Amino acid sequence: MKKTTDLKKAFFARGRVPDCPIYDLHGHMGPSYGLHINRETAAQADTVLKRVGIRLLVFCHHAALMAPDIGNAANIKAVRAFPDRLRAYCGINPNYPDQVKKDVATFDRYTDVYVGFKLLADYHAIPITDPRNEPAWALAEARALPVLLHTWGNSVYDGQTVIRKVAERYTQAKILLGHSCHSCWDEAIQLVKDFPNVYLELCAVMDERGILERFVGELGSERIIFGTDYPWFSHHYYIGTVLGAVISDDDCRNIFYRNAEKILGGVFNAKSLTAK
Amino acid sequence: MKPTFFDANLCFGRPIRTVYQPAKTAADLQRVMAHAGIAKGLVWHVAQRDYAASDGNRLLAKALAGRKNMYGCWVILPPQTDEIITPDFFRRMQRNRIMALRAFPDYHRYLLNRVVFGKFLDEVTERRIPLLLSLEKSSVTWPVVYQILAEFPNLTCILCDIGIWNSDRFTWPLLETYPNVFLETSLLSLEDGGIEETVARYGAERLLFGSNFPERYPEGAMLAIQHAAIPTADKKKIASANLEGLIQGAQL
Numbered sequence: 206m207k208k209t210t211d212l213k214k215a216f217f218a219r220g221r222v223p224d225c226p227i228y229d230l231h232g233h234m235g236p237s238y239g240l241h242i243n244r245e246t247a248a249q250a251d252t253v254l255k256r257v258g259i260r261l262l263v264f265c266h267h268a269a270l271m272a273p274d275i276g277n278a279a280n281i282k283a284v285r286a287f288p289d290r291l292r293a294y295c296g297i298n299p300n301y302p303d304q305v306k307k308d309v310a311t312f313d314r315y316t317d318v319y320v321g322f323k324l325l326a327d328y329h330a331i332p333i334t335d336p337r338n339e340p341a342w343a344l345a346e347a348r349a350l351p352v353l354l355h356t357w358g359n360s361v362y363d364g365q366t367v368i369r370k371v372a373e374r375y376t377q378a379k380i381l382l383g384h385s386c387h388s389c390w391d392e393a394i395q396l397v398k399d400f401p402n403v404y405l406e407l408c409a410v411m412d413e414r415g416i417l418e419r420f421v422g423e424l425g426s427e428r429i430i431f432g433t434d435y436p437w438f439s440h441h442y443y444i445g446t447v448l449g450a451v452i453s454d455d456d457c458r459n460i461f462y463r464n465a466e467k468i469l470g471g472v473f474n475a476k477s478l479t480a481k
Numbered sequence: 482m483k484p485t486f487f488d489a490n491l492c493f494g495r496p497i498r499t500v501y502q503p504a505k506t507a508a509d510l511q512r513v514m515a516h517a518g519i520a521k522g523l524v525w526h527v528a529q530r531d532y533a534a535s536d537g538n539r540l541l542a543k544a545l546a547g548r549k550n551m552y553g554c555w556v557i558l559p560p561q562t563d564e565i566i567t568p569d570f571f572r573r574m575q576r577n578r579i580m581a582l583r584a585f586p587d588y589h590r591y592l593l594n595r596v597v598f599g600k601f602l603d604e605v606t607e608r609r610i611p612l613l614l615s616l617e618k619s620s621v622t623w624p625v626v627y628q629i630l631a632e633f634p635n636l637t638c639i640l641c642d643i644g645i646w647n648s649d650r651f652t653w654p655l656l657e658t659y660p661n662v663f664l665e666t667s668l669l670s671l672e673d674g675g676i677e678e679t680v681a682r683y684g685a686e687r688l689l690f691g692s693n694f695p696e697r698y699p700e701g702a703m704l705a706i707q708h709a710a711i712p713t714a715d716k717k718k719i720a721s722a723n724l725e726g727l728i729q730g731a732q733l
């Protein structure tokens with residue numbers, strides 16, 4: 206059994222640890238059809254992030270993913286209102302290919318907002334390999350941008366088979382597997398072994414004991430990133446689960462901030478965040 | 482401030498399908514609790530569900546003997562089959578430190594309603610013995626919860642594992658309507674603001690800490706309660722005082 210570590214003690218004692226900032230690379234914003242969300246707004250997010258000690262939340266507004274009539278305007282508005290702790294993924298819904306082209310064409314107008322793209326293929330019911338996503342992939346590939354994918358084991362839209370196809374096709378984009386190809390853990394591990402630009406993200410992974418230990422045991426911790434689906438899920442809950450896993454403090458630090466800083470390094474300078 | 486944690490929702494024994502490093506015995510579970518910082522537990526043995534309520538209940542009672550920081554939950558079946566509920570049932574509960582009940586109607590193939598459990602659950606209600614229902618673990622679905630509470634509105638009922646996705650749309654109407662309904666927090670604390678908003682509306686008295694070990698990491702729910710944006714007194718209630726109160730209030 207793991208000894209109580211300094212990091213675990215410190216987080217339990219104070220709730221936040223200044224020398225261990227947290228980057229949450231999988232968040233959302235706004236209401237959502239299937240559940241009551243307690244904190245929908247950017248202002249509420251900013252308050253929570255400050256209280257919990259989250260250095261940066263990279264999110265994609267539910268409207269950008271689920272309401273084409275609102276779209277990415279919701280992302281832009283939120284980040285510009287609270288630029289100290291928020292950045293966004295430009296949401297891509299390939300059911301509306303003209304909008305995809307438009308959002309990609311105007312991406313550079315919002316370098317203060319976007320760090321990359323988000324695809325929610327299971328919900329959009331179009332595979333991540335579909336040509337309608339190509340404009341986003343092409344820009345991500347050219348600039349080595351992060352692309353956060355919602356991924357779920359065995360899904361024809363974003364499961365292991367199509368993830369492998371995009372990883373073969375795009376070698377420069379940073380492919381973040383949201384939910385780590387959930388439930389197909391061995392396949393997720395193999396994808397990270399086979400492709401140096403594939404990362405595992407922990408949202409919906411940490412509510413099951415033992416998976417993170419398996420990931421770290423097989424892969425080390427340098428390609429595992431912290432994410433919560435905030436405001437669906439609680440930062441403290443997720444931080445607690447990472448601290449509760451039988452991995453080292455160094456692994457926790459990689460997961461909480463070091464890996465994220467490397468991934469975002471080319472996109473924006475963490476020092477540009479002015480928040481304390 | 483580190484509150485004392487009394488865990489309403491944890492289990493030991495090896496399940497029919499594997500789970501990551503379960504506690505095989507009650508002693509193993511005590512070690513897990515000590516490592517995580519959990520002082521007491523209201524526990525059950527997974528064989529009560531996976532194998533048989535009868536032998537599982539006996540296994541649990543035997544394992545609890547002499548373990549002062551553990552109480553047990555017995556699993557019920559319809560009284561008509563005489564498998565579990567016998568005339569000396571409550572006396573046997575008391576002798577064996579069994580302070581609560583659990584039910585797995587779907588998995589154990591019966592209906593949890595007044596036709597089946599009328600007199601028995603009337604007495605359970607009267608004695609203020611908590612019935613724990615889990616929305617996971619092949620236990621119950623929301624319509625079953627709503628049905629049983631409509632039929633036994635004063636039943637002391639602890640809803641466990643309330644869902645990965647926020648369940649306020651299911652749970653808040655129950656908290657509003659039934660004063661003896663409580664929520665176990667292993668998944669409420671997974672929701673952003675879940676603890677804070679429920680406390681603000683219905684009071685900290687309605688929440689009970691639970692870890693859902695071995696399926697989940699206890700540290701997630703513990704850190705979320707310890708650093709929730711609620712008063713310290715409320716954290717103490719949720720962490721242990723409310724469950725202590727229910728256990729002490731049960732008349733066996």
Ligand SMILES: [Zn+2]
Nearest residue numbers: 231233383434
């Ligand atoms: Zn998400």
